Amino acid sequence: MVVSIKDTSKMLGVSIMTFCAVVVCNLFLNFYIDLKAIKDTVTDPFAVSMYEAQVMTSKVVCSLAGGCLALATIVLLFFYIKHYIDSHSKEIGILKALGYSDLKISKSFSLFSLSVFIGCLLGFGFSFILMRKFYELQNAGHYWEDIKIGYHPELFLLLVIVPTILYALFACVYSLSKLNRPCINLLKGIVKVKEKERDSKDRKDFVSEMRSSVLKSKKTLVFFIAFSAYCFSSMIQMSAHMDELASDFMGMMILSIGIVLAFTTFYISVSSVLFSNNKNIAMMRVFGYSASDCKRAVLDGYRVAAYIGFAVGSLYQYYLLKIMVEIVFKDIADVPEYNFDFKVFFITLAVFILLYEGTMLLYQKKIKNISLKEIMLE
Amino acid sequence: MIEVKDLTKYYGDKEGRFKALDNVSVSIKDGDFIVILGASGSGKSTFLNVISGLETIDAGSVSFDGHELSKMSEKELTKFRKDNTAYIFQQYYLLPHLNVEKNVRMGADLAGTKDFSSYLEAVGLKEKAKKFPSQLSGGEQQRVAIARALAKKPKVLFLDEPTGALDEKTGRAVLDYIIKLKEKLNFTMIMVTHNENIAQTADRIIKMNSGKIVDVSENAYKKDAYEIGW
Ligand SMILES: Nc1ncnc2c1ncn2[C@@H]1O[C@H](COP(=O)(O)OP(=O)(O)OP(=O)(O)O)[C@@H](O)[C@H]1O
Ligand SMILES: [Mg+2]
Numbered sequence: 001m002v003v004s005i006k007d008t009s010k011m012l013g014v015s016i017m018t019f020c021a022v023v024v025c026n027l028f029l030n031f032y033i034d035l036k037a038i039k040d041t042v043t044d045p046f047a048v049s050m051y052e053a054q055v056m057t058s059k060v061v062c063s064l065a066g067g068c069l070a071l072a073t074i075v076l077l078f079f080y081i082k083h084y085i086d087s088h089s090k091e092i093g094i095l096k097a098l099g100y101s102d103l104k105i106s107k108s109f110s111l112f113s114l115s116v117f118i119g120c121l122l123g124f125g126f127s128f129i130l131m132r133k134f135y136e137l138q139n140a141g142h143y144w145e146d147i148k149i150g151y152h153p154e155l156f157l158l159l160v161i162v163p164t165i166l167y168a169l170f171a172c173v174y175s176l177s178k179l180n181r182p183c184i185n186l187l188k189g190i191v192k193v194k195e196k197e198r199d200s201k202d203r204k205d206f207v208s209e210m211r212s213s214v215l216k217s218k219k220t221l222v223f224f225i226a227f228s229a230y231c232f233s234s235m236i237q238m239s240a241h242m243d244e245l246a247s248d249f250m251g252m253m254i255l256s257i258g259i260v261l262a263f264t265t266f267y268i269s270v271s272s273v274l275f276s277n278n279k280n281i282a283m284m285r286v287f288g289y290s291a292s293d294c295k296r297a298v299l300d301g302y303r304v305a306a307y308i309g310f311a312v313g314s315l316y317q318y319y320l321l322k323i324m325v326e327i328v329f330k331d332i333a334d335v336p337e338y339n340f341d342f343k344v345f346f347i348t349l350a351v352f353i354l355l356y357e358g359t360m361l362l363y364q365k366k367i368k369n370i371s372l373k374e375i376m377l378e
Numbered sequence: 379m380i381e382v383k384d385l386t387k388y389y390g391d392k393e394g395r396f397k398a399l400d401n402v403s404v405s406i407k408d409g410d411f412i413v414i415l416g417a418s419g420s421g422k423s424t425f426l427n428v429i430s431g432l433e434t435i436d437a438g439s440v441s442f443d444g445h446e447l448s449k450m451s452e453k454e455l456t457k458f459r460k461d462n463t464a465y466i467f468q469q470y471y472l473l474p475h476l477n478v479e480k481n482v483r484m485g486a487d488l489a490g491t492k493d494f495s496s497y498l499e500a501v502g503l504k505e506k507a508k509k510f511p512s513q514l515s516g517g518e519q520q521r522v523a524i525a526r527a528l529a530k531k532p533k534v535l536f537l538d539e540p541t542g543a544l545d546e547k548t549g550r551a552v553l554d555y556i557i558k559l560k561e562k563l564n565f566t567m568i569m570v571t572h573n574e575n576i577a578q579t580a581d582r583i584i585k586m587n588s589g590k591i592v593d594v595s596e597n598a599y600k601k602d603a604y605e606i607g608w
Contacts, residue, residue, distance in 0.1 A: 188512065206480065206487040213475040283471050286432060287530065288460025288488055290453070368452060372432045 002092065002108045003084070008115050011080050013268045014073055015119035020257045021069035022123030022159050025062050027134050029159075030127070032058040034135075034150045047143040054138060056327055064320070069261075070163075072227060073116065076265070077167060079220045081109055081175050083272060092179065093186030102179040109175035113168035120160040130253075137249045207289075210297035214277060224269040225302045226309030229356075232262035233313030233348060234320075240344045241321060270363060273298060282372050291368040298367075299360060310352055314345055380406040380429060380534070380566070385438035387428055387589075398424045400589040401438070408533075411560060411567045413577040416586035422570040423538055425586065429568070430463050430536045431455050460488050464532035468539040470519045472511040478522050479507040485530035497525040501555055517548030521555065528559055535560070537569040541576065546608045553579065554603035575606040 035055060042051045085092060095105055131149050139146065204212075215222065235258020242251030274281070281294045289297075318340050325338045387399040398421050406412055414422045427433040429440050431447045440447045442462065450458060464485065472481050479498065486494035498504050501521040511519055520540060527535060540556065541549035557579055560567050569580070577583045578601045585593040 206483045209476065209480050209483065210473070213473075213480075217475045279471065280473050283473065284484070285456070286459065286465050287485060288456055288458075288463070290456045373427065 002088070002095065002105055003111045005111070005114070007084065008112055011077075011112060011115040013264045014076050014080065014112075014115040015122075016260060016264045017069055017073045017076060018116050018119030018163065019123040019126070020261060021066055021073070022120045022163075023127045023130070024065040024069075024253070024257065026124055026127040026155060026159055027130060028058040028062045029155055030131065030150070030152060031135060031138060031147075032062070033152055033155075034147045037150070038144060038147060042144050044143070050141065050143045057324070060324060060327070065257075072261075072265075073167070074170060075220065075223060075227075076268075077112060077116070077171060078174050079224070079272075081112065081171060082178060082220070083276075084109075085175065085178050087276070089186045093183055093188075096179075096183040096186060102176055106172050106176040106179055109171045110168035112171045113164050116167040117160065117164040120163050124156060124160050133249060207293055207297045210280075210284075211301040214273065214298050215301040218273060218276070221269045221273055222302065222305045224265050226305040226312070228262045228265035228269065229306040229309030229352070230313035230316070231258050231265065232352060232355075233310040234258070234317040235261070235313075236348050236351075237314060237341070237344050238317040238321060240348075241338075241341070266359070269302075270299065270359070273302075274363065274366065278370060281367055281370055285367075285370065285372055291364050294367045295360065295364040299363060303356075306356055310349070314348075379408055379443055381439075381441045382406075382429060383439045383441075385428065385440060386436050387424060387433070388436050389424075398589050399428065399435075402589075402591050403438075404584060404591060404594060406566065406568065408566055409564050411557075411579075411581045412569070412584060413580035413582070414568065414570045414584045414586060415574065415577045416572065418572060420586045421589040422572075422586055424589075426536050426538055426568065426570050430465060430534075431458060432465075462533045464527035464530045464535050466520075466523050466527050466535065466537045466540045468542040470511070470516075470523045472519055472522055472526075474511055477508050477510050478503060478514070481511070481522055482525045482529050485526040485528070489529065489531040491529050491531060494525075494529045497529040498522075500528070500559065501525045515548075517544050517552060520544060520548075520552050524552070524556060524559075528563070531563075532565055534566040534568065537567070539570055539572070541571075541573075549608065550603045557603055573608075575608060578606045579603060 032055065035051070035058070039051070042048055092105060096102075128149075135147055135149060235254050239251040239255035239258065242248070242254060277298050281298060284294050284297065285291070322338045382402060382404045385399055385402040386397065389396045389398050402425065414425060416422050424433065428435055429447075431440075431442075431450075435448055442458065445458075447455070447458070473484065476484075479495070482494045482498055486492075486497070491497075495504065495507065498507055501524055503518060503521055503525065506514060506518065511522070514522065520543070524540075535556075537556070541552055544552060553576065556567075569576075571577060578597065578599065580597050581600065583593075583595050583597055584591055585595075
């Protein structure tokens with residue numbers, strides 16, 4: 001029908017996100033359930049407080065990582081669907097003209113949740129590879145006897161089956177709302193354009209006009225670029241403190257999740273901006289705008305979002321860790337107060353600036369390679 | 379002055395190699411109005427893309443006022459396009475998210491043209507300055523594309539079937555605009571078409587067939603856009 005399996009394979013980003021979410025959630029939930037089972041055997045007062053701290057951490061980490069990533073996955077999924085509908089508007093218009101109902105077309109979008117299923121399934125499997133090590137580390141101080149890894153089918157249901165069904169539903173409902181456009185607009189590829197006209201006096205130059213229009217036509221991407229900077233900044237800074245607060249293992253895990261998420265979302269966003277502006281860029285090049293002009297017009301608008309995302313991520317990780325330290329270690333004496341680590345912040349910022357601006361320059365190269373004949377291929 | 383010498387252009391790689399231009403030579407004077415005429419697939423668009431520096435060549439040379447295009451770096455080519463050429467396509471290629479006025483500014487900014495609205499006026503679209511391309515008819519969109527190209531004050535204007543998607547009435551009107559503006563501003567104009575009637579408006583007609591130039595003739599009976607058949 002409309003959406004084929006091949007299309008869903010392009011949604012690697014969704015799979016990666018759900019993969020990360022399920023790895024983290026399954027590790028902690030499995031541990032949480034097994035930990036609950038031995039509650040009565042822990043009697044030593046110090047062990048009890050450690051025990052409670054770990055139960056608490058599991059809850060906090062699960063809801064934060066799970067919630068955050070689930071939300072990001074939804075936005076990413078919606079973004080893909082919108083992108084798909086926009087770039088296939090002619091085909092969809094023809095189907096509608098032939099008499100296919102919106103509902104019938106939207107049903108095929110549920111196939112997109114296949115990528116959620118794959119990500120969840122792989123994540124679920126992968127978490128069991130890490131599980132043994134994770135259990136050992138959680139009990140590194142030998143506060144209680146070693147916990148046997150239990151297998152909980154209800155977690156499979158919760159972390160693999162339920163998300164798949166939910167996302168299939170989301171995909172249907174969202175695409176239904178997006179398909180509700182006059183057939184002729186889909187066929188002609190008419191884009192809805194609303195714009196408040198500024199006073200004709202404060203005219204900027206063309207490149208800035210182009211920049212603001214690109215930004216307006218791709219608002220979701222502003223979110224994703226900010227999100228990827230946010231992931232980068234928060235997870236890297238957080239991981240730098242995990243060795244003191246939890247374990248090196250946790251640090252590594254958070255670091256790798258942060259980097260993977262940051263890079264996938266960033267790559268997806270920037271590629272999709274370029275993809276959807278391919279023709280416009282080619283046209284600008286035909287007119288004699290340089291590759292750096294094109295980059296300014298198409299990509300530079302996102303810089304502010306990226307740096308805001310970075311700042312928010314830094315604050316977020318600070319307050320999150322502060323709260324975690326307060327909750328988790330509330331019964332333990334002599335826990336030093338958690339302060340904002342400027343050294344780590346500046347190092348992360350420097351790496352971020354290098355990476356961000358460097359990647360943008362790489363993309364400028366990519367713009368240079370866009371074939372000028374691109375526009376002639378209809 | 380555009381000088382084309384022994385130009386050859388291939389498409390595809392070794393096995394599926396296809397000679398799209400075969401040993402083409404021609405020279406075009408400043409201020410000339412040339413029409414390139416030929417059947418579909420004869421290599422007209424390829425020729426236009428090559429002499430405007432959009433496509434690379436495999437042999438021969440294309441030089442513009444003595445500067446050879448194939449020897450230019452990407453940067454020099456960009457500057458060359460910025461300073462000298464404008465292109466009008468059959469499919470308009472307006473920027474869909476920008477209104478008419480801003481589309482014209484795309485050309486105007488490059489030439490430092492401040493009064494870009496006079497170009498909109500020239501193509502009769504001043505009232506539609508705030509409309510978006512999707513809100514215009516095909517002929518109107520093509521006129522925006524023309525205003526955008528002319529606001530760039532090109533030395534050479536390349537047109538690939540500019541009236542191909544238009545009906546007779548709009549087609550004639552658009553052609554008339556272009557020819558009048560050419561006479562007023564006196565740039566070089568090179569237009570591709572497969573329509574023999576349209577060719578009658580030119581100073582010189584270059585006929586192409588299977589990648590070769592088969593005939594170059596002065597057009598003694600130059601007609602305007604309303605005198606030709608359609
Ligand atoms: N990118 C390409 N790869 C391979 N072959 C190509 C490519 N572009 C054009 N050709 C071939 O080169 C030949 C000339 O193409 P061109 O577009 O120049 O023709 P044309 O004279 O403009 O035709 P039309 O009037 O239909 O636009 C055609 O046979 C076409 O199939
Ligand atoms: Mg052609």
